[in-house]
Amino acid sequence: LQRCDTEIGVGVLCEIFLDLGLKMVNHLQPEEGALCYKDGNPPLDPSEHFMAEEEKLTDQERSKRFEKAYTHTLYYLAQVYQHLEMIEKAAQYCHTTLKRQLEYCGYYPVEWALNAATLSQYYLTKECFMESRHCLAAASVIFSQAGQVPSAEDNETEQDQQDLRQRKAEIARCWIKYCLNLLQSARKLLEDNIGELDLDRQLELKAQRKKEEDEKEKGRKKAVLFGTSDICDSVLAMEEKVSSVYPLDFQEAREIFLVGQNYVQEAKEFFQVDGYVTDHIEIVQDHSALFKVLAFFEEDYERRCKMHKRRIDMLEPIYADLNPQYYLLISRQLQFELADTYYEMMDLKVAIGNRLEELDSHTIKKINSLAQLAIKYYELFLDSLRNPDKVFPEELEEDVLRPAMVAKFHIARLYGKLITSDSKKQLENMQTSLEYYTFLVDYCEKYPDAVRAVETELELSKEMVGLLPTRMERLRAKLCPFI
Amino acid sequence: MAGASVKVAVRVRPFNARETSRQAKCVIQMQGNTTCITNPKLAKDATKHFTFDYSYWSHTSVKDPHFASQRRVYQDIGEEMLLHAFEGYNVCVLAYGQTGAGKSYTMMGRQEAGQQGIIPQLCEDLFTRVSREGSPDLTFSVEVSYMEIYCERVRDLLNPKSRGGLRVREHPLMGPYVQDLSRLAVTSFEDIADLMDSGNKARTVAATNMNETSSRSHAVFTIVFSQRRHDRLTDLHTEKVSRISLVDLAGSERADASGAKGMRLKEGANINKSLTTLGKVISALAEAVSLGGVSPPTFGTSGPDPSPPSYADRTKQIRCHAVINEDPNARLIRELRQEVTRLRELLCAQGLA
Numbered sequence: 073l074q075r076c077d078t079e080i081g082v083g084v085l086c087e088i089f090l091d092l093g094l095k096m097v098n099h100l101q102p103e104e105g106a107l108c109y110k111d112g113n114p115p116l117d118p119s120e121h122f123m124a125e126e127e128k129l130t131d132q133e134r135s136k137r138f139e140k141a142y143t144h145t146l147y148y149l150a151q152v153y154q155h156l157e158m159i160e161k162a163a164q165y166c167h168t169t170l171k172r173q174l175e176y177c178g179y180y181p182v183e184w185a186l187n188a189a190t191l192s193q194y195y196l197t198k199e200c201f202m203e204s205r206h207c208l209a210a211a212s213v214i215f216s217q218a219g220q221v222p223s224a225e226d227n228e229t230e231q232d233q234q235d236l237r238q239r240k241a242e243i244a245r246c247w248i249k250y251c252l253n254l255l256q257s258a259r260k261l262l263e264d265n266i267g268e269l270d271l272d273r274q275l276e277l278k279a280q281r282k283k284e285e286d287e288k289e290k291g292r293k294k295a296v297l298f299g300t301s302d303i304c305d306s307v308l309a310m311e312e313k314v315s316s317v318y319p320l321d322f323q324e325a326r327e328i329f330l331v332g333q334n335y336v337q338e339a340k341e342f343f344q345v346d347g348y349v350t351d352h353i354e355i356v357q358d359h360s361a362l363f364k365v366l367a368f369f370e371e372d373y374e375r376r377c378k379m380h381k382r383r384i385d386m387l388e389p390i391y392a393d394l395n396p397q398y399y400l401l402i403s404r405q406l407q408f409e410l411a412d413t414y415y416e417m418m419d420l421k422v423a424i425g426n427r428l429e430e431l432d433s434h435t436i437k438k439i440n441s442l443a444q445l446a447i448k449y450y451e452l453f454l455d456s457l458r459n460p461d462k463v464f465p466e467e468l469e470e471d472v473l474r475p476a477m478v479a480k481f482h483i484a485r486l487y488g489k490l491i492t493s494d495s496k497k498q499l500e501n502m503q504t505s506l507e508y509y510t511f512l513v514d515y516c517e518k519y520p521d522a523v524r525a526v527e528t529e530l531e532l533s534k535e536m537v538g539l540l541p542t543r544m545e546r547l548r549a550k551l552c553p554f555i
Numbered sequence: 556m557a558g559a560s561v562k563v564a565v566r567v568r569p570f571n572a573r574e575t576s577r578q579a580k581c582v583i584q585m586q587g588n589t590t591c592i593t594n595p596k597l598a599k600d601a602t603k604h605f606t607f608d609y610s611y612w613s614h615t616s617v618k619d620p621h622f623a624s625q626r627r628v629y630q631d632i633g634e635e636m637l638l639h640a641f642e643g644y645n646v647c648v649l650a651y652g653q654t655g656a657g658k659s660y661t662m663m664g665r666q667e668a669g670q671q672g673i674i675p676q677l678c679e680d681l682f683t684r685v686s687r688e689g690s691p692d693l694t695f696s697v698e699v700s701y702m703e704i705y706c707e708r709v710r711d712l713l714n715p716k717s718r719g720g721l722r723v724r725e726h727p728l729m730g731p732y733v734q735d736l737s738r739l740a741v742t743s744f745e746d747i748a749d750l751m752d753s754g755n756k757a758r759t760v761a762a763t764n765m766n767e768t769s770s771r772s773h774a775v776f777t778i779v780f781s782q783r784r785h786d787r788l789t790d791l792h793t794e795k796v797s798r799i800s801l802v803d804l805a806g807s808e809r810a811d812a813s814g815a816k817g818m819r820l821k822e823g824a825n826i827n828k829s830l831t832t833l834g835k836v837i838s839a840l841a842e843a844v845s846l847g848g849v850s851p852p853t854f855g856t857s858g859p860d861p862s863p864p865s866y867a868d869r870t871k872q873i874r875c876h877a878v879i880n881e882d883p884n885a886r887l888i889r890e891l892r893q894e895v896t897r898l899r900e901l902l903c904a905q906g907l908a
Contacts, residue, residue, distance in 0.1 A: 166837050187834045194841040266886040349725035398730030412882045475879040528888055535895045542902050
């Protein structure tokens, strides 16, 4: 593997390196394969050695072929790193391969766009929002090139048009994930230990961001950018439509939310319920998640409540029309999300009510109604676990254990939050609450392995099981003092 | 009927020519419904025992009293299926195993006497019962579909000329279905036999290498069985519809083998030369780190695609279907802790009063 400086030699050596590298990889020695590929800048195409003088390639053609060979080399390196499970390096090489495809190799716009969009999703997992946005912006720009190519055969047209629309909607979904992830990552930075926006941290991060604005520009220039000069401007224009830095207040969050919401509408145009149930519902779940994370940034409780109401309005109808026989998991997800959302709304109404002198009957009614709706959906979820004979399982399966226990726990708590002036009713509610807390305690006693899934909830359930009976005793004594 | 259950049957076939010429040793033994596998390379712990619902010894021949014939397999498995179908339940049987294990033989079998598999025997019995039990007040209708799933595309084996694949769509109430899949009415066993025959032929012409196709494609034969009952007393018409799905799965050697690291390297160290597979590589990057949930199982092809790969599915892989997502309930916990404290203080105070 010595270096060879002559024009002819290098070309041949490159092919040999490529070959050797491939062979080495196929013989279970990936590390050596990786080293093998790093050299590669040959001028002569090896096939030329066997050509007559007249047949030899023009410099332009020669250079084109070598650029292509180099691109392939980078691609093989990406695969080698993938096999070595060095994912970051693999991603790097995929990224560069894509870039070179645009510049040297020729590419199919739709294929390229989808690959770039897929790579953007990888960057999301690493919270590299600038890179992710760049990939998505390029994907959108390149994809729009595809629409301009007139379709050749008539009988293919309808199918092709259909495919194009689907791909466009797929890219829109990737953008939704981008917006959602950016908002959710920002939330993680800003929230305190009970999930509320920490104002101190907000100030801290804002100050820090001001400092970093200069650093960002430098970072930009170092990044691997797509595009020949004509594409560059379009990509930049797309990028300017949405931020890639963490939103730190409601205004900033709302802007990203709106971009995400637009893509939701775009994606739903293609992924309609009739035909694409799973996809449609996932998009709606993402829309709901966008509202949920936006609510985190909203200070006003009433407005927050309205955002959660939007979630109910979009999820409830879909849940109602879904056949759980075919879509069990989605059905359960929706039940749980609806229950949690109603709970959240109830909590907000209680908080709003607590600010007033006294709870008026209208607010009480509202709180109780929301609590009942939350209970309803947690119960529906628990019912979905029953067997065909409607019997609740003795032992819960691992994937539903925690949600089931949490549902029971939440129902217990909800019965404790129902407001009534009727003491008899109050006792009934406490009794029901006790039964549900008891379920947790009893289950964990019977199946000790379950404890680690619900430690905190179990601890509190035990407390309540200890305190509630006494409380109920005292209440009963007050009601019937002579018994 | 007992709660929905899955029954598992295991069957061992005779040696093929290659195995015989190499003087292969049979390491399987069966006793009742227990299957024993002996590893000749180990001295200790050589034999492992597995109990199934059925263990079919078909390694020898009909001369062996222990031998499990095609008829026997049908009687155990097929007859019960038919019974449930008449009761109005959906039933399904899947054949799983490596290429050459004998899945198609068990499911379809051969035309010769005594060699018919589960599917033809089931169809024959179905029509026998239909003609026996049919009356003006009880009418039956039987429709069949036959499709092949190959390289993530669905082909209608009863209408193989249709270009391109059929779309799998989802209906919120009716569930997933294959759009435009032929559903042909049949009135006799002969009808079904003819359709099965032409369907089977359509399978093998899909590629030049017959083994290639059947080893990589899944074949699903579906019988939609409707019963219409007219009750004279009430003049009510009721209908029961059941689906009988008979699936011959592709060779299981294609399935992901999460085994020893050495083995995985060997399988996976193939470098794809063509840039057309760049998409697959990129997809795999994000799979390593999920976006907050579990990725849906991929049903990918291994090996060069004869047709453009389905990109839509690839980006789909990245978007993970989470299991039940719960809100972090830190606030609830804190409030409940406060409530516990309050209750304790209250009861304490009341106790003192």
